[in-house]
Structures are given as structure tokens and as C-alpha cells.
Amino acid sequence: MLGAKYMPGVDSTPKTDLPVLLPVKESARRGQLFCDMGGRLFLDVKPQHLVWLMLVILLWSGAAQAASKYGVVWQFQTVFKWTPFILKGFALNILISIFAMVIGTVAGAALGLMQVSLLLPVRRGSWVFTQFFRNSPWLVLLFSVMLLFPFELDLGFAVIPVPDWTKAVVGFSLPIMANISEVVRGAVVSLPSGQWESAESLAFSRRQTMWMIILPQCVKRMIPPWINWYCILTMATPLCSIMGVEESVTHTVQALNAEGDKPELLPVFYGFLLFIHFVFTYPIARYSIRLEKMYAVKI
Amino acid sequence: MLETIGPFFQKLYEGSGWNFIIFYEAYEYDRFVAAIWVSIQLIIACLAFSLVVGIVGAWAQGAKSRFIRLGMAGYIQFFRNTPPFVQLLTFYFVVGTITPQVDMGGYYEPVIGAFGWAVISLGFFAGAFNTEIFRSGIEAVPTATVEAAEALGYSRIKAYIYIILPLAFRVCLPALNNNLVNLLKTTTLAYAIAVPEMMYTANQIWSDNVNVPEMMIVLFLYYIGLVGILVWLMHRWEHNMRIPGYG
Numbered sequence: 089m090l091g092a093k094y095m096p097g098v099d100s101t102p103k104t105d106l107p108v109l110l111p112v113k114e115s116a117r118r119g120q121l122f123c124d125m126g127g128r129l130f131l132d133v134k135p136q137h138l139v140w141l142m143l144v145i146l147l148w149s150g151a152a153q154a155a156s157k158y159g160v161v162w163q164f165q166t167v168f169k170w171t172p173f174i175l176k177g178f179a180l181n182i183l184i185s186i187f188a189m190v191i192g193t194v195a196g197a198a199l200g201l202m203q204v205s206l207l208l209p210v211r212r213g214s215w216v217f218t219q220f221f222r223n224s225p226w227l228v229l230l231f232s233v234m235l236l237f238p239f240e241l242d243l244g245f246a247v248i249p250v251p252d253w254t255k256a257v258v259g260f261s262l263p264i265m266a267n268i269s270e271v272v273r274g275a276v277v278s279l280p281s282g283q284w285e286s287a288e289s290l291a292f293s294r295r296q297t298m299w300m301i302i303l304p305q306c307v308k309r310m311i312p313p314w315i316n317w318y319c320i321l322t323m324a325t326p327l328c329s330i331m332g333v334e335e336s337v338t339h340t341v342q343a344l345n346a347e348g349d350k351p352e353l354l355p356v357f358y359g360f361l362l363f364i365h366f367v368f369t370y371p372i373a374r375y376s377i378r379l380e381k382m383y384a385v386k387i
Numbered sequence: 388m389l390e391t392i393g394p395f396f397q398k399l400y401e402g403s404g405w406n407f408i409i410f411y412e413a414y415e416y417d418r419f420v421a422a423i424w425v426s427i428q429l430i431i432a433c434l435a436f437s438l439v440v441g442i443v444g445a446w447a448q449g450a451k452s453r454f455i456r457l458g459m460a461g462y463i464q465f466f467r468n469t470p471p472f473v474q475l476l477t478f479y480f481v482v483g484t485i486t487p488q489v490d491m492g493g494y495y496e497p498v499i500g501a502f503g504w505a506v507i508s509l510g511f512f513a514g515a516f517n518t519e520i521f522r523s524g525i526e527a528v529p530t531a532t533v534e535a536a537e538a539l540g541y542s543r544i545k546a547y548i549y550i551i552l553p554l555a556f557r558v559c560l561p562a563l564n565n566n567l568v569n570l571l572k573t574t575t576l577a578y579a580i581a582v583p584e585m586m587y588t589a590n591q592i593w594s595d596n597v598n599v600p601e602m603m604i605v606l607f608l609y610y611i612g613l614v615g616i617l618v619w620l621m622h623r624w625e626h627n628m629r630i631p632g633y634g
Contacts, residue, residue, distance in 0.1 A: 220607075220611065227578065231606075236599065236600060323469065362465075365470050
């Protein structure tokens, strides 16, 4: 227990269960820390900082693996040599993502509007359909499309081969469709009901209300999540390398094989792969955050 | 179990050609049950690890050191903006090869196997999202509440544990629910590094028995069922943790 001469808060920092009034300076500093909590920092970090960070990581991982036999310079030279090949694969990633996004958006918009239909069976049916594709793993959907779809289409007069990557497009557009459907439904539901009521009082029909009043307002709300889903889709496209589509991961692995599978090359190659994906996705993600902030206040 | 359902599926196969072999043949049935266990273990481990990463990360985001905060921001942006599949491959093939190996009496085995790397990689991936979710929850706690805690003599860490986190948790449960469902679906990626979970085992089974459509149906039902259970649990949790009049 405390001795007679001991005075808490004077001889040492206070240690007590009782409420203690902290010195002003200290408490002000602490308060600021809580207010600050990441929020401002998130804005402070500029894209170029992260690119630098990535470069440092890349260099560091290269340096860590640099064996006595193979130097860092050699590793980067090898990556540089294969860059066009890997970028060619990455172009297919982007192509797949764009096609899947277009198909997914068109189908998703239709499905989303069905979800706000006045007919109960349509509403229920489209809800079940949406939930099914939204809650299935992307990989399972991709596998089922890749394995269950034919590899060529027989039209009677001609046989059209279906390349792997087009099947991948279909496989990726299914989950995108379901999620865009939810985005559309969410946007329509999120509008204040006053919009519907005032349209009705102005003698707009339901179709007119939908096309001329509700949807134009929804577009603004849907754009940030739509871009977000595009980012998620682009980051999912490497999955199709499992099925042998010649995209960036497949090309990286092929390049590594061609170089004799040297373990020294693994960090730089995978680092480069992460780097190109990051450089593509990050600006888009930033842009969607900016749009979201821009659209946040106005209705 | 197999004795009761076996005859029905055997008859179904003979009658209609629908080959649900996992429900009538002992060997495939055992493989299937083993896969259920592995995948559930994987999911629980990933969920737990991602939650820990999220809580620690959200706390580190408010750290005093600028270095730690910058590191956290870098971590979050990196894991959010690169493909989880490539992250997994990088962890397994790059980091996995430089981790030490243990002598298992004659042969060497890495300290962290495929299962471990799947948990680490997917946990960090979902953890980056969880960090952002928890941070938004923490920001939603009114400053007055934090000040009140301070006035009562709570230290920073104590206030975080007893005041901020419990309130923030309730705010961010819906967003967390979304992210955890997403993580559950993402665990199928472990297929790529040969973790014998459901996706991987299903692939083996349809390779051996050429029953792709049947196994696809089982896979869909399995994952949608798991998502359903997780969502139900999270909703119950949300309901139980609700503070009347708050939020």
C-alpha cells in the first residue's frame, strides 16, 4: 500500500482506479489523436508515395534474394526482357474485364429493374437469381462456365470455335451481373419516396417516372459503386489462369519456366506482376473515392 | 449416414444417370467429408485472422508514429488494389520458399504449409478491408464519448478496448458482414496452392468420375449454404448486440 511520504501524481505518474484530471497538454494531445485517427492520413498519402513504396519493396525483395551467383541487376534485366510478354498477357486481363463489365452491366441493370418490379413473381424470381450469383464464389462460377460450356458452337452450317477467354468473360460477367443488379436496386430504393409521390401528383405514369425521374438521379449514385465493381472484377481476372487462359499470371509462369524456374527470379517476377496490377487499379480506385465524395452531399 | 442416403443416390444414378458418387460410395464420401472439415477450418481461421488484423490495423492507423501510419496506409492500399490470387501465389511461392524448413526425420517440410499460407494471405487481404471498416466505425464514435472516457481517466488503450471498440463494432457490423461473406467466397482460391478444401476436392472427384455438372451443383449448394449460415449468425449477433436507442 501507499507509504506516508508517497504522493501519487507528484512522485510518479498517477496509478489509480479513481478518475484523475490529466494535465491539460497531455489530454489535448490525446484528444487530437482520436480525432485524427487515420481519416486525415488517408488523404495525405499521395499516389506517388505508394508507387515509391512499391518500388522500395520490389528492390528490397530483389536484394533479399540476390544470391552470390545472380545479382540484382541480372534479375531486373530478366524481368525487363520479359516485360512485353507479361504486358501482352495483362492486356488480355483488361480486355476480359471490359467485356465482362459491359455484359454484366447490361444484364445487371435489367435484373436490377426486375427487382423493383410491381409484379411479385418477377420481383421474387429476380431476387433469387441475383442472390444465387451474388453468393456463389467467383471461382466456382468460373469453373462451371469453363467446364460446362462447349468449346465450339455447331450452327449447322458452320462450327465456330469458342476460345477460352470468351468463356472466361461469361464466367466473370455472371457475378458482376448479380452485384450490379443489387447496386441498381439499392439506388432506386435509396431515393426518397417523395420523388415517386411528386411524380405521381404531376400525372407521370410509372414508366415515365422511372425513366425521366428516378433513373437519372440513380445514375449519379451508381457510378462510384460501379467503378468499384470494375476494380474488383479486374483484380479477379487472374483467376482464369487456373483454366489456362493466356493472361498475365499464365505468361509470368511461362516466362519463369523459360528461364529455368530459378528461385532467385520468383520475387522480381511476382513483384512485377503485383506492380502492374496495382498501377492499373489504384488510380481507378482513387477516382471512384473522389467521385463518391463529390456526389455525397447533393441529391 | 452413408447407409441411409446411399441407396437413394445409387438408384438415382442407375435410373437417371445423375452421378452423385459422393453420396453412395464410401471412398468418395470420405473425401467429401474430409474436404468439408478442411474448408470449414480454413474459413474459420481466415475469418479469425482477418478480424485480428483489422482490429490491430485500425488501432495502428491512429498510432502516434508517422512511420507506422504510413506503413498501414501502404499495406491497405497494396492489398486492396492487387489481385488476391496473385497475392496468394506470391505468399506461397516467393515468401514460402525463403521461410525455414524443419527436419521431419529424413525429409524437410516448410514451417508454414499451403494451409498456413492460405490463411495468412487471405487473412491479410480481408484484413486490409476490415481495417478500413473498423476505422470508419471508430470515426463514427462521437468525440464527446471519447472525451468522457478520458475524463474518467481511461488511458488510450483502455478507452480503445472498453469504450471505442464496443461502440464502433456495432456501427460497422453490416459492412463487416459483407466483407466476411466475401472472404468466405474467396477461400476457394486456396485451390490454386493445393489446399484440400472443397473446391480442390470437388475438382479431384470430377476428374476421377467425370461428373462435372453434379459436383457443380453440390459446390453451389455448399457455398450458398455456408454463406447463408454466416449471414444468419451475423444477423443474430447484430440483433443481440443492439443497444436500444443507439445507432
